[in-house]
Amino acid sequence: MKRSRDVEQLLAANEQLVLGMLRIQSEVQAAEYTLNEIARAANIDELTNLPNRRELRARLQHAIEDAQLHSGSFALLFLDLNDLKLINDTLGHHLGDVLLIETAGCLTQCVQDGDTVARYGGDEFVILLAHCTSRDDALSVADKTISSLNAPKAIGDRQLRISISIGISLYPVDGTDAQSLIDSADAAMYRVKRDKPVASPLPRGLRQRMLHRREANGALVIAALKAQQLQTLAEATLEHEKFILAMVAHELRAPLAPLSLSAEMLERSDQRDGPRLHAIIHKQIEHLTRLVDDLVDVTRIGAGKLHLTRKTLDLATVIQQAVDICEPAMNARTQVLELTLAPTKVKVEGDHLRLTQVFSNLLSNASKFTHTNGVIQLSLRVTGTWAQVDVSDTGMGISANALPIIFEPFIQDEHTVCVNQKGLGVGLTVVRELVEAHAGSVVAHSEGLGRGSCFTVRLPLS
Missing domain, CATH: 1.20.58 (Methane Monooxygenase Hydroxylase; Chain G, domain 1)
Structure with missing residues (x-):
């Protein structure tokens, strides 16, 4: 039974x-x-569904490496729409977006398989002609593109001609890296725009209205610069979120x-x-x-939803409970724990469970990154109006690059990640936030890799 x-x-x-x-x-x-x-969104322009600047740079770098390997050549076209600001300001940004989408479709039809049409930003596009080996061939594609765009098109309820300026650069004549090729084509495009007057897609009356708004648009330039900075920050944040x-x-x-x-x-x-x-x-x-x-x-x-249940605590009791939690792991590694407590009771106002979590996290980290037979030390003492706890070890230490950011979420020292294969890199973040929620502070010290580390927690006395 x-x-x-x-x-x-x-x-x-x-x-x-x-x-x-x-x-x-x-x-x-x-x-x-x-x-x-998220990975797809990071590489595609949301409006035109073309590769964005990030993806363009990746493909351009690949084209450079392929050309170096086979002693080849390729061309880059930098395109800028003329008078997109005028259309946005007089006919509305929605119509400007429709114009950008129409332009993206036309450009895609003007290239061959294997070429790349990307939206570089705003009203700028870049075409990577992967198999174009001469400037004449690149000029032929540019002429075809201009003709295709200049044909009257129904944009909203209007018939408009899309006017565009194009600059050309060749690898390796005009540059041997991605940025120099883009800069060269960009400079060539501005020379074309400066030297050759372009026909406006709008009637003269609407163009005159645009001229009267030039002064007001100065503020838009500043806003655009700020938007670019925000985009860079957003891209960096997106990369970090992908990693997480x-x-x-x-x-x-x-x-x-x-x-x-x-x-x-x-x-x-x-x-x-x-x-x-x-x-x-x-x-x-x-x-x-x-x-x-x-x-x-x-x-x-x-x-901001962290809740603490505060009461007067004997910090030595809290530390002993954290030691009891971590001691089995230390014994399994035959590590030595040296515990030094203050001769008198050290009283603090705090959450017993959360403070136990702080010191067990620190002790667990010390054990995890300390080799077998290593030594871990914990001391509790009173310094002025503060209770100070030092948790140190003889372990792997912290690199100079990681030390300033060791408490940030999802951060792990690349030199110790092979040891900490289980974890998300948030334990020290939790330690910092819990200590600061108790009006205290925590800092990390290390003299470098292989030289151990020390974490100092300071809490106000009751």
Whole structure:
């Protein structure tokens, strides 16, 4: 009878495990889908659906490497729409957007397979002619493009001719890197615009109205510069978000393999294997729980929803509880913990659970990045009106590049990432935010790689 109940319990645990695995797998797939969508959005211009500046630079770099490998050549056309500001200001920005979309379609039809038409920004486009080997061939494509765009087109409820100025650069005659080729074609385009008057797509009366607005448009130039700065910042933020999503998806996926294997073994194992398989399952679930808890804490902190339950605490008691949590891992690595506490009670106002989390995170980090038989030290003392806790180790240390940003979320020192394969790099962020929520401070010190590290926490005395 007892054996039957044990089998029923194992089957029930197995069923819960499988359901949990399916939920985690669904979340990972959703994260991967989101990541793919973000990657696509990062390389495509939203309005014209053409490659954007980032993607153009990548393809241009590839063309340069291919030309260097085969001693080849290619051409770059830099195109600028004439009077797009005039159209935006007199007919409306919506019509200006329609004009840009129409231009993108025409340019795409004027090139061959393997060439790239990209929106460089605003009313500027760039065409990479990957198989064009001479300036005459590039001029032929430019003439074809001008003729195609200059044909009357229905833009909204008006018939307009799209006027454009084009500059040309050749690799390697006009430049051997992406920026010099773009700059050369851009300069050539401005020479064309300066030396050759272009026909306006609008009647003279509308053009005159534009001239009267020149002074007011000075403010728009300043706004455009600020917008470009914001775009650069947004692109950098997007790259960081892509990295974070990839890392979260990877970390959530990692425990699935041992969980899946344990589930399969439970189905065909005898009772003797139960404790070992349960230990594997418990360990992986504990890891997943820790990852999710860290993410939840970072989310709460970012949203300003972190809640503290404050009362007067003996800080030595809090530290001892953190030691009890981390000591098994230290013993497994045969590490030595040297604990030095103040001779008298050190009272602070704080949240017992959260302060325990602070010191257990610091001790866990010290153990994780300290080799077997290493030494970890924790000292508690009173300095003026402050309680000061120093957690130091003889471990891998922190590089000079990582030290200033070690408390930022999702940051891991590249020299130690091979050791910290399990984690999202948010533990120290949680430490900093919890300490500062207690009106304290935390700083990191390290003399460099291989020379250990020290984290100093200061909390106001009660």
